[in-house]
Amino acid sequence: MTVRVRLAPSPTGNLHIGTARTAVFNWLFARHHQGSYVLRIEDTDLARSRPEFTENILEGLKWLGLDWDEGPFFQSQRMALYQQAIQSLLERGLAYHCYCTPQELEEMRASQKAQGKAPRYDNRHRHLTPEARAAFEAEGRSAVIRFKIEEEREITWKDMVRGPVTWQGKDLGGDMVIARAASSTDIGQPLYNLVVVVDDIDMQISHVIRGEDHIGNTPKQILLYEALGQSLPTFAHTPLILNEAGQKLSKRDGVTSISEFRSLGFVAPALANYMTLLGWSAPDATQEIFSLSEAAEIFGFDRVNRAGAKFDWAKLDWLNSQYLHGLPVPDLTDLLIPFWQEAGYAFDAQGDRSWLEALTALVGPSLVRLTDAVPMCEFFFVTPPHWTDEATALLKQEGVLQALNRILAGVEAQSDFSPALAQTLIQEVVKTQGIKKGLVMRALRAALTGDLKGPDLMESWNLLHQRGQDTLRLRLVQDIA
Numbered sequence: 001m002t003v004r005v006r007l008a009p010s011p012t013g014n015l016h017i018g019t020a021r022t023a024v025f026n027w028l029f030a031r032h033h034q035g036s037y038v039l040r041i042e043d044t045d046l047a048r049s050r051p052e053f054t055e056n057i058l059e060g061l062k063w064l065g066l067d068w069d070e071g072p073f074f075q076s077q078r079m080a081l082y083q084q085a086i087q088s089l090l091e092r093g094l095a096y097h098c099y100c101t102p103q104e105l106e107e108m109r110a111s112q113k114a115q116g117k118a119p120r121y122d123n124r125h126r127h128l129t130p131e132a133r134a135a136f137e138a139e140g141r142s143a144v145i146r147f148k149i150e151e152e153r154e155i156t157w158k159d160m161v162r163g164p165v166t167w168q169g170k171d172l173g174g175d176m177v178i179a180r181a182a183s184s185t186d187i188g189q190p191l192y193n194l195v196v197v198v199d200d201i202d203m204q205i206s207h208v209i210r211g212e213d214h215i216g217n218t219p220k221q222i223l224l225y226e227a228l229g230q231s232l233p234t235f236a237h238t239p240l241i242l243n244e245a246g247q248k249l250s251k252r253d254g255v256t257s258i259s260e261f262r263s264l265g266f267v268a269p270a271l272a273n274y275m276t277l278l279g280w281s282a283p284d285a286t287q288e289i290f291s292l293s294e295a296a297e298i299f300g301f302d303r304v305n306r307a308g309a310k311f312d313w314a315k316l317d318w319l320n321s322q323y324l325h326g327l328p329v330p331d332l333t334d335l336l337i338p339f340w341q342e343a344g345y346a347f348d349a350q351g352d353r354s355w356l357e358a359l360t361a362l363v364g365p366s367l368v369r370l371t372d373a374v375p376m377c378e379f380f381f382v383t384p385p386h387w388t389d390e391a392t393a394l395l396k397q398e399g400v401l402q403a404l405n406r407i408l409a410g411v412e413a414q415s416d417f418s419p420a421l422a423q424t425l426i427q428e429v430v431k432t433q434g435i436k437k438g439l440v441m442r443a444l445r446a447a448l449t450g451d452l453k454g455p456d457l458m459e460s461w462n463l464l465h466q467r468g469q470d471t472l473r474l475r476l477v478q479d480i481a
Helices: 017-032 051-064 079-091 102-114 130-138 192-202 212-227 258-263 268-276 292-298 313-325 329-342 353-366 370-381 389-395 400-412 419-433 437-449 457-466 470-480
Strands: 004-007 036-041 070-074 095-098 143-147 154-159 163-168 176-182 207-211 234-238
Touching: 004 017, 004 207, 017 036, 017 051, 017 207, 017 234, 017 258, 017 268, 017 292, 036 051, 051 258, 051 268, 079 095, 079 143, 079 176, 079 192, 095 176, 143 212, 154 212, 154 234, 163 212, 176 192, 192 212, 207 212, 212 234, 258 268, 268 292, 268 313, 313 353, 329 353, 329 370, 353 370, 353 457, 370 457, 389 400, 389 437, 389 470, 400 419, 400 437, 400 470, 419 437, 419 457, 437 457, 437 470, 457 470
Parallel strands: 004 036, 036 070, 207 234
Antiparallel strands: 095 143, 143 176, 154 163
């Protein structure tokens, strides 16, 4: 079996999590069977398609590691192929011009609704005479081209996810529009169901893998395959991604585009890993962490669920943390630097490299998302730090300022600073001042970081000293105390 699959996003918005999950399943299936992965941009909606959305889609796929073998192909550059197919259907009497006005269609739907019937086109212009067509065109009416759908037809296919699926022709809404703004001399603008079939035939797509929301298009497209004299691909309709309420995930739920997930601090391997689990499970149910290549080795539609896949933020966060904690410090530093820069923190990415890597090593084990490093590391970059109310209250306790002043004097008296020296100074203050070590440690954290919690104090102090910030902050607390 030669496998050829395709991803066919529409550039009317940024790369959506649902489209990206479809991209993952197509990629896994193609790689599992050593097949071809084709990228096609469905930009026939000229009014809504934007080049910036195309760029966002391409960049998002690259970021996720979903490389393609052919394309990207653009439907807007393939109009002649669609027009040829439509002309063939017209010439063989399988399609026709319909001149119904929007008002007539609305009146038809209103009448059907009043009778308790489902709205549908009643095929009233299927058998227009040449004279009737000429009269409509003389009135200045524009036409659409409709494909004939026989109501008595039963359309069945075996879906790789859902098994046998059957639709009745009478449930497809009447003859289907395949082109609009047509005339006797112009085919007009080809529409989705027609162009997708023509493209899949031309590109020799063997398996059409897409979301469940496309399942209603499949019987119509099967009829078009038959009308064009072509054999059918194998279809697979994957489960929808659902929100916490069990409804289809949408923009109303907040973050849905891949670029938004990226800006929230998720890394590509973790997000790609998570998307493999949205509707599919590995043969070993305990295995949840794997690369795309590892998943491709074991991927199959026999383990894709029919039920919707509920999006779980906690699971994604956990996966992301696992990937972050496994990254080498230099690689994690490279990922954190743009977030620190975007926050406005001042540093020299090259000149301060060793210091930045030490900072990354300190906070890395606590990260869930890359964005966590922004508030977590703020006090390393911003002087004076933002002292919390709790930190301020502690700094005002009796004996705290004197203890900090003794530590400041000790640091300034030494040419070399080390965590060992810091511990010696703390022990000396505890002994000479008669103050508890726990209070000294909390006071030091409050003075240096502005908070009572945070990364390891000794390591933080050492990093602040390397930038000359520790003595400055110990002097600044004079104004607070």
